[in-house]
Amino acid sequence: MIQFRDVHYQVKDKQILTAINFAISTGEAVTIVGPSGSGKSTILKLLAKIISPSSGSIEVNEQNISTLPSASYRQQVSYCFQQPVLFGKNVRDNFQFVYDIRAKEYYENHVLETLASLDLKPEILDQEIADLSGGEKQRVALARNTIFMPQVLLLDEVTTGLDLTTKSLILDWLADLNAKQNVTIIKVTHEEDEIAASTRLLEVNEGRLTENGK
Amino acid sequence: MENNLAVTPATLVITFALVIFAMVISYKQELGLTKDIAWGITRAIVQLTIVGYFLKYIFNVNNISLTLAMVVIIILNAAWNSSKRSNGLPNSLLISILAMTLATSVCLVVLIASGSLKLVPSQIVPITGMIASNAMVASGLSYRSMDSLFRDQHQQVLEKLALGATPFQATKTIIQEAIKTGMAPTIDSSKTLGLVSLPGMMSGLIFAGVDPVKAIGYQIMVTFMLLATTSLSSITVVYLGYKQYYNDEEQLVR
Numbered sequence: 001m002i003q004f005r006d007v008h009y010q011v012k013d014k015q016i017l018t019a020i021n022f023a024i025s026t027g028e029a030v031t032i033v034g035p036s037g038s039g040k041s042t043i044l045k046l047l048a049k050i051i052s053p054s055s056g057s058i059e060v061n062e063q064n065i066s067t068l069p070s071a072s073y074r075q076q077v078s079y080c081f082q083q084p085v086l087f088g089k090n091v092r093d094n095f096q097f098v099y100d101i102r103a104k105e106y107y108e109n110h111v112l113e114t115l116a117s118l119d120l121k122p123e124i125l126d127q128e129i130a131d132l133s134g135g136e137k138q139r140v141a142l143a144r145n146t147i148f149m150p151q152v153l154l155l156d157e158v159t160t161g162l163d164l165t166t167k168s169l170i171l172d173w174l175a176d177l178n179a180k181q182n183v184t185i186i187k188v189t190h191e192e193d194e195i196a197a198s199t200r201l202l203e204v205n206e207g208r209l210t211e212n213g214k
Numbered sequence: 215m216e217n218n219l220a221v222t223p224a225t226l227v228i229t230f231a232l233v234i235f236a237m238v239i240s241y242k243q244e245l246g247l248t249k250d251i252a253w254g255i256t257r258a259i260v261q262l263t264i265v266g267y268f269l270k271y272i273f274n275v276n277n278i279s280l281t282l283a284m285v286v287i288i289i290l291n292a293a294w295n296s297s298k299r300s301n302g303l304p305n306s307l308l309i310s311i312l313a314m315t316l317a318t319s320v321c322l323v324v325l326i327a328s329g330s331l332k333l334v335p336s337q338i339v340p341i342t343g344m345i346a347s348n349a350m351v352a353s354g355l356s357y358r359s360m361d362s363l364f365r366d367q368h369q370q371v372l373e374k375l376a377l378g379a380t381p382f383q384a385t386k387t388i389i390q391e392a393i394k395t396g397m398a399p400t401i402d403s404s405k406t407l408g409l410v411s412l413p414g415m416m417s418g419l420i421f422a423g424v425d426p427v428k429a430i431g432y433q434i435m436v437t438f439m440l441l442a443t444t445s446l447s448s449i450t451v452v453y454l455g456y457k458q459y460y461n462d463e464e465q466l467v468r
Contacts, residue, residue, distance in 0.1 A: 048376055052463055070464035075378030085370045101379045145377065 001025055002047065002152065002184070007056035009042055009207075016042050017207045020056070026151070027182040029175075033195055034204035040188040043204065044154045047186070048079035060152070075102070078150035082157040084141030086132070092125040094144050102148065114143045117176075119169055135166035142170065146177070153177065155187035159194065167191075273336045281335040285322075285342045289314045292350035296451070299354035301361045303468075304458045306451075310353060313450035317349040317443045318342055324442075330435055341439075344415070348400065348440050349447035356396030356448040357455065363388040364459055364468065371466055381460045389452050396448030397441075404437050 002024040009017040017039045024030055032040045045051045046058060049070050058065050065073060086094050092111075099106045112122050118139040124132075132140065138158055145153065155174070159167045171194065177183045189195060203211035233255050240247040272280055293310035300306035322342065325331040331341060364371065367388060374384035382389075407413060408430075412420070415436045419429035459468045 049463060050372065050376060050465060052465065066463065070375075071378050071380045071383075073378075074376055078378070079376040081369075081373060081376070085373045087370050087373070097374070097379075098377055101374075101377065101383045 001059075001061060002186075003059040003062075004043075004046075005057045005059065007046065007053045007058060009039075009046060009051070010054045015207055017046075017053075017204075020209050022202060022209060022212050024184060024186065026184055027178070028200060029178045029185045029198070030187070030200045030202060031195060031198035032186065032188045032202045032204060033190075034210075036190075038204045039207040040204050041156050043202075044079060044156050044186065044188060047152075048077055048154055049073055050079060071101075075148065076150050077152040077154065078145045079154045080142060080145050080156060080158050082160060084137060086129045086137055086140060086144075088129070090126055090128050091132070091140055094140065095125075095147060098144055098147050111143070111147060114147055115140075118143055118173055135162050138162060139166070139170065142173070149177075149181055149183065152184040152186065155185065155189075157188055157190065159189065159191060171197075269335075269339060272339065276335060278333065281333075281338050284335070284339050285318070288339075288342050288346045289318055292346035296350045296353040296357065296447075300357040300451075300455065303357065303361070303455055306357065306455065306458075309451055309454045309458075312454065313353050313447040314346055314349050316450055317446040318345045320446060321345050321439045321443055325435075325439065344436065345439065345443050349443045352396040352400065352444035353447040353451040355399070356392045356452050359395035360388060360392035360452055360455055363391055368466070375464065375466065381457065381464050385456045385459070389456055392452045392456075393445075393448045396452070397444045400440050400444040404441065407433065407437060 004020045004022050007017060007020040008015070020043065032043060034040050042051070046053055047060075047065075049065055049068075052066060060068075060073075060077065065077075088094060088097070095111045096106050108125075111125070115122070115124060120136065120139055120143070124136065124140070129137075142158065153174075159170055162170070174185055174187075178185050187194075195201065201211060201213065202209060233251065237248050237251050239245075240251060272284060290311065293307060293314045296314065297303075297306040297310040300310075303309075322331070322338070322345070325341065326333060331337050364385075371384050371388070375381070403411065403413075413433060413436070416426075416429045416433035419432060420426050459466060461467045
């Protein structure tokens with residue numbers, strides 16, 4: 001269960017979010033919509049603990065997230081960027097990193113299974129980052145975020161700019177994670193078809209929640 | 215030994231002609247450096263003259279408290295200059311003071327304990343200056359490198375944090391690179407010692423009439439000392455400095 005209680009966020013004198021209140025149950029799939037600059041991504045970043053509210057509280061499983069150790073929290077509430085940065089020399093380095101930060105031994109078979117679920121071939125592990133297409137980069141990033149399955153997946157316009165085939169593949173894959181593994185999915189999008197297919201919408205306008213329903 | 219040294223006021227006046235030559239070139243070529251050269255040379259003359267007389271006084275007095283006070287002044291000055299390279303990093307002066315103190319005291323203690331150095335001002339003060347200036351340059355380079363790497367890799371660091379990395383894990387490559395940058399000049403110059411440069415300590419001893427083989431022994435000691443100094447100071451400023459880029463909630467704040 002995720003609960004925003006009277007969350008405000010401001011940068012210097014600029015109010016970005018005002019009095020945000022909502023709750024999301026475990027296993028829900030929620031879409032946050034609204035015009036550019038309305039504060040949608042800020043809600044995701046607050047939930048990922050990349051930034052902190054100016055006032056109010058955010059609770060996950062009835063615990064205020066400001067009191068939780070950040071690194072282990074972010075392993076459970078995982079944020080995917082719109083334009084992900086892959087690091088290291090090749091794709092493998094990115095997966096090695098997520099094992100290293102958990103002090104776990106790298107297990108390539110599991111990585112290959114995850115890549116295959118996103119229609120990526122094993123050879124991609126040895127490919128240099130610069131040689132990947134936008135769609136490949138986004139799928140590798142999603143695989144990297146879900147090698148150790150988080151409880152909550154936060155998606156910041158991850159399908160923007162992708163071709164229809166890749167977009168459809170990613171959306172099916174996400175629906176599968178949500179249905180079969182009960183991962184809570186909260187995504188920000190501008191894509192009309194994704195908004196139409198959503199089961200629950202949160203609409204943000206000028207930093208305020210203007211709609212919270214199905 | 216002093217018989218070999220013959221820098222008279224007349225010599226200084228003659229060599230000053232070379233400075234005039236540089237200023238004329240700057241003026242003719244419109245390099246805009248004439249004022250800088252004049253200011254630089256004026257400062258050098260005034261500072262060195264004051265320091266010369268000051269050192270003479272300290273050496274003559276030969277008092278431990280005064281010598282240690284001089285060591286503290288050198289360390290504080292080096293720390294202040296090094297912290298200016300940090301681009302406003304919080305607590306950088308404190309971090310630099312710690313780095314300079316650590317690097318200088320470790321080297322001085324080892325040199326004194328090994329009998330290479332005596333606790334007299336004529337040995338302690340110049341060696342402290344040598345150590346602190348190298349520590350200052352190394353830590354300044356590390357600060358600069360760390361800051362530009364944090365800017366260049368801002369998104370990458372955010373991405374690593376979002377994956378659940380601790381600040382140290384998210385910054386490890388920046389830490390390594392910044393330390394390497396701080397140490398690089400000392401490592402590079404140690405590779406060319408004797409081939410390209412006859413460094414200050416060794417040149418000074420040879421100039422003063424000391425047997426070159428004996429002078430080399432001192433220079434090797436100085437090289438060991440400078441490598442230790444630069445690594446200690448770079449490691450200290452980077453390991454304490456990177457934490458200033460994060461807040462208590464492990465969020466990137468700079």
